[in-house]
Amino acid sequence: MQVNQMDSQLKTPKVRSNEPCCAAVRSSNLPKNEDGSLKMKAFYSYLPSGKYRDEMLKYSDLSVLFGKLKYNAFFNRFAEDRLLRGAHDGDSRLRFSQASLGPADTKEDELNAYRIMVLLMLVRYSLMRHDSCEDLPAPAYVITDIHGQFSDLLEWLYRIGGPEHCDTNLVCCGDMVDRGPQQLETVCLFLYYKLRYPSRVFILRGNHEDFELHETYGFYAEIEERFHENAVNAGHRRLAHGLWRMFIHVFDYLPVACVLEQRILCLHGGLSPALSACRTCQRQCERCPLGTVCQRHKAQLAPGALTSYLNWKVRRPVQVGSSGFVSSSRETQRSLSLLNHSAYDFVLSDLLWSDPMHHGMPYMSPNDANWTSLRGWHFNSERQIAYTFGFDAIEKTMQQFNLACLIRGHETKPAGYEWHYLKRCVTVFSAPNYTGGNAATVALVTERCNGIRKRNLRIDLVMFPT
DSSP states (O other): OOOOHHHHHHSOOSOOOSOOOSTTTTOOOSOBOTTSOBOOOOGGGGSOOTHHHHHHHTTOOHHHHHHHHHHOHHHHSSOGGGEETTEEOSSSOOOSOOTTOOTTOOOOOSOOHHHHHHHHHHHHHHHTTSOSEEEEOSOEEEEOOOTTOHHHHHHHHHHHOOTTTOSOEEEEOSOOSSSSSOHHHHHHHHHHHHHHOTTTEEEOOOTTSSHHHHHHHSHHHHHIIIIITTOSSHHHHHHHHHHHHHHHHHHTTOOOEEEETTTEEEESSOOOHHHHSOHHHHHTTOOOOTTOOOOSOOOOOOTTHHHHHHHHHOOSSOOHHHHOOOOSHHHHHHHHTOSOGGGOOOHHHHHHHOEEOOOSSSOOOTTOGGGGGOOSEEEOTTTTSSEEEOHHHHHHHHHHTTOOEEEEOSSOOTTSEEEETTTTEEEEOOOTTTTSSOOOEEEEEEEEEETTTEEEEEEEEEEOOO
16 A cells, blocks of 8 residues: 555654643644533434444444454554554455454454444443542552553563453553554553453543644544544444544543552642642631742641542543643742632643653752752743642642652653652653653552551562563
8 A cells, every 4th residue: 555645744753752832732623612621412422323323232242352452463463664543554444343243253353443432431431430539559550651552551561460460450640542553452451451450450641631632643633544534434434533532531531640558649740739738727727829838837637638639629521621721931820829729720730731840960869969959839831831840849748648659650751760859759651662762661569568557668660671
């Protein structure tokens, strides 16, 4: 098959820079509501009806979908240079459905849209019973930012063991889609694991689980290429056009954070000024601006206070556009000067987009005292959204919520990870060669019991095999 000039532009680049600013991303051409959310019909409006519903019922066995994703040689061995956003240029065309598929037929190499619809319908119902932030037990693997690199995800699962092979919990800190060659396979495998093992697999939301980024970075285009453009009739094209919106409905229900053993906070981006704001000052009715990091009070909140607060401030289903975000230095100053802390509504975008401050050196030891010189809250000028936070902000958050460490993703690191702020925070990036040569890691959180009362949590970083 000849690849034309437009197709060559759609191929995933070998080298990517770190996350660009959000200003260009928010100028999406997709129809929006007045609050900035995507205009969509109800979830069940996109499901097939009539004869198409009867067709879908033939593909309701999700174990077949899992077998194709995890073990089918079509996905695991196909040459990467022949992939075009997940599509292939072989003799077999990607089709919306395969009517001739029977129980004994093994020729269903392509992902079937009907099976994906069944998966999304069940996963959405499962996610509705979860909270925006939950407490989880250790041990757990924490994987971040796969970005559609499906072959690397399979390699990780082979190395650390998937949920079907071991009892260790699996936490995904978002960014399952965009930019990679097989985004659809990646997100479907994570969602299947969530459906099959709801108490041991936890999928958090990343900044790329957002409709405005899909239009720019490839997830929307991949679904259109793989299903809409290859649909066999108008009915299939209509259903395929709504498949991406069904994904958005599911992403809007994803949790934003989890706490391992009430000590280690896992999320995608970073902290919010609402988390470092002193609760003691609020109880004593002291007029303390939101961005002020109080050093006087050292009281700790009750266990579960962090999960309760995030469940109150981030109520799903929700989109970043409708919840609001800080997008300029002027808005940053206005938000950080708020005296009524409960009026601050940008917590969701902060958790998805914030970053630790950069020290400006090629490398700095995690125990270097110079980390303490990075202080306060500042506008995230690199991304043009949310904040960068300093040592005092994370120290105050850790102290009042009785946390030990923050595990996050969101940033590519040459070594696959980077410790920050005297090991109060670690950035983990799990997609190898994302920028043309970076390593990749997965965090393993384990628990050691010393006697009956004392328990120590340990964070080990598992490197991707080279």
